[in-house]
């Protein structure tokens with residue numbers, strides 16, 4: 280594979296609701312093309328700050344003091360699903376702290392010119408992820424998304440401000456295979472730098488169907504351009520999507536775990552002997568991989584984390600995860616985090632976010648290593664368990 284999965288987008292909102300308009304810091308490692316770079320994901324609902332940015336003139340990177348980062352501008356925040364029913368043939372809607380903002384291609388592109396990212400996704404009609412979408416509606420969303428892409432490219436190619444900036448084309452198609460294939464095939468004909476696979480997010484479908492759709496789309500896409508998947512972050516689903524050919528993921532998952540007051544605690548160490556690695560794989564993961572658990576609710580805890588609000592942690596003086604090198608685990612214990620959480624201290628979220636980000640980042644490191652050394656099966660066993668025989672985890 281020319282691109283090795285990679286990515287992690289970090290959240291720089293380190294847990295302040297006031298920073299909610301979705302800035303995500305990304306660390307992307309692209310095996311062949313780029314050695315290592317930090318990157319920031321910003322949502323287009325920075326629309327609210329457009330006037331300030333226009334006055335500032337030098338783009339969002341300088342505005343936010345993130346000089347060495349690569350900026351990617353996306354349309355929606357995967358951690359906060361947007362209401363549906365607001366797209367028209369010519370517009371899409373995004374939500375900022377001041378409410379709904381309706382964007383035309385002209386407005387969307389004006390924003391890209393003021394934000395000046397390194398890459399951005401083209402405007403799209405991404406409302407067909409719910410399985411209630413009819414075939415007719417799905418076809419319309421594919422057509423609209425291609426029309427938006429053509430319009431965006433037209434503006435893009437004439438724009439001085441966007442010289443050197445790259446566009447990712449968005450592939451839609453709901454859960455209809457032929458539409459997914461058509462969307463991928465048509466998008467691949469355009470001069471885009473990469474592809475966003477949209478509308479496959481957590482809660483929209485089970486992994487078997489998602490894998491089928493991704494496999495079909497990837498067949499239509501050129502190998503030398505990266506494919507970014509929107510809205511999938513659970514470790515078991517990430518593994519399945521990597522196998523299907525996805526290169527880039529978003530990192531909202533550690534943020535959601537933090538929001539729940541949970542610490543990521545799944546095993547992914549492939550370098551040591553399993554007996555010595557210590558922690559057993561979490562119970563119930565294998566079952567959940569078949570889509571039997573309710574995953575429609577993003578607020579629900581997953582088998583990859585522990586809920587530190589539980590009473591059993593009140594006198595547990597171990598670090599969140601034994602052997603974790605993050606600031607939180609080096610300096611604090613589960614009992615202290617439990618205390619911070621039950622007393623609603625803001626520091627709880629900050630410390631949890633530090634750990635969860637480090638843990639998730641470590642998982643992606645292991646994933647890259649597993650691919651490079653042909654150990655993906657070992658990693659899958661470590662993350663998912665050996666066959667569903669796990670008993671309740673002893674903490």
Ligand SMILES: [Zn+2]
Pocket residue numbers: 599600603604605606607608609633634635637638
């Ligand atoms: Zn840690």
